Amino acid sequence: MRDLRGANAILTGGSRGIGPYIARALAREGVHIALAARGQERLEAVREEVEELGVRALTVSADIRLPEDRARLVDRVSAELGPIDLLINNAGVESTSEFVRLDPLTIESAIATNLTAAVLLMRMVLPGMVERRRGHVVNIASVAGKVPLPYDAVYSATKFGLVGLSHAVREELRGSGVGVSVVCPGFVANAGMFADIVAETGVRVPAIAGMSPPEQVAATVLRVIRYDVAEAVVTPLSGRPLLAVSYLSPTAGMAMMRQTGVVDTFRQIAQRRAAAGGDQRSTARGPEAPLSP
Numbered sequence: 001m002r003d004l005r006g007a008n009a010i011l012t013g014g015s016r017g018i019g020p021y022i023a024r025a026l027a028r029e030g031v032h033i034a035l036a037a038r039g040q041e042r043l044e045a046v047r048e049e050v051e052e053l054g055v056r057a058l059t060v061s062a063d064i065r066l067p068e069d070r071a072r073l074v075d076r077v078s079a080e081l082g083p084i085d086l087l088i089n090n091a092g093v094e095s096t097s098e099f100v101r102l103d104p105l106t107i108e109s110a111i112a113t114n115l116t117a118a119v120l121l122m123r124m125v126l127p128g129m130v131e132r133r134r135g136h137v138v139n140i141a142s143v144a145g146k147v148p149l150p151y152d153a154v155y156s157a158t159k160f161g162l163v164g165l166s167h168a169v170r171e172e173l174r175g176s177g178v179g180v181s182v183v184c185p186g187f188v189a190n191a192g193m194f195a196d197i198v199a200e201t202g203v204r205v206p207a208i209a210g211m212s213p214p215e216q217v218a219a220t221v222l223r224v225i226r227y228d229v230a231e232a233v234v235t236p237l238s239g240r241p242l243l244a245v246s247y248l249s250p251t252a253g254m255a256m257m258r259q260t261g262v263v264d265t266f267r268q269i270a271q272r273r274a275a276a277g278g279d280q281r282s283t284a285r286g287p288e289a290p291l292s293p
């Protein structure tokens with residue numbers, strides 16, 4: 001979609017972290033935005049900022065794990081903004097822990113948030129986009145969807161799922177006028193879940209990974225929509241060799257992860273959380289709600 005002005009977007013995870021950066025980037029292009037997350041107060045603050053940029057914005061307090069909340073989100077946006085042109089599946093939770101210590105409910109919740117909700121929101125909005133021959137879905141995955149991440153195995157599994165989903169559906173929609181892209185950020189600095197982990201546990205980011213600013217993730221979201229790019233990885237150049245090696249040989253990639261300290265960093269996070277008794281919590285902050293049946 002080259003011309004974004006006047007388009008209507010749903011942005012999940014719009015309340016904090018990277019989401020507000022994506023919201024502001026879209027608003028600067030003239031996109032009207034529905035911001036969804038559970039925390040209403042933070043959503044309202046982002047809405048005010050976005051409206052100041054001259055677009056329409058609405059907030060929908062929704063737990064995207066719940067079918068009724070997803071339905072309410074799509075219905076409200078269609079009724080109040082109009083046809084949905086853009087869906088940015090950005091909401092996500094990490095669950096860094098030793099896999100064998102993870103609470104099964106935390107596992108289900110992470111899969112429901114990061115993968116199931118994204119799949120089903122896509123399923124809800126794509127028929128309308130295809131009918132109008134206009135629209136774009138952006139799934140925010142992670143480098144952990146390209147390179148398996150020990151001590152965040154479930155997170156990694158959901159992100160690999162999003163990458164596969166995005167490429168497969170994109171191909172099905174070829175020629176339909178509707179695009180699907182996946183954006184895979186590496187570690188993001190200053191805002192978001194990894195910056196929170198660093199603040200919580202005091203770990204140091206391995207040099208090979210480097211960190212990217214949230215503005216770069218937001219700019220990449222705009223770019224993949226505008227130029228209909230299938231996949232974009234957001235990392236400093238230092239992160240690229242690991243991706244290339246992992247692509248050619250996952251075993252060699254994992255050896256590189258060990259040698260460069262990435263595995264150690266995540267082991268330390270898991271251990272520090274376990275020591276603090278915090279690895280059993282659902283890492284999704286905010287009000288908890290029962291999972292969808």
Ligand SMILES: NC(=O)c1ccc[n+]([C@@H]2O[C@H](COP(=O)([O-])OP(=O)(O)OC[C@H]3O[C@@H](n4cnc5c(N)ncnc54)[C@H](OP(=O)(O)O)[C@@H]3O)[C@@H](O)[C@H]2O)c1
Nearest residue numbers: 013015017018037038039063064091092188192193194286
């Ligand atoms: N930060 C990084 O370094 C990094 C790196 C690679 C990929 N990513 C990906 O980027 C995306 C954004 O991450 P972030 O770093 O901005 O995370 P974050 O700061 O933890 O924010 C997560 C967002 O998702 C929302 N959310 C979580 N569970 C939800 C639920 N059940 N229903 C509705 N909304 C929910 C949160 O709002 P509420 O809690 O109020 O609901 C919040 O707005 C995620 O998909 C993440 O995996 C992040």
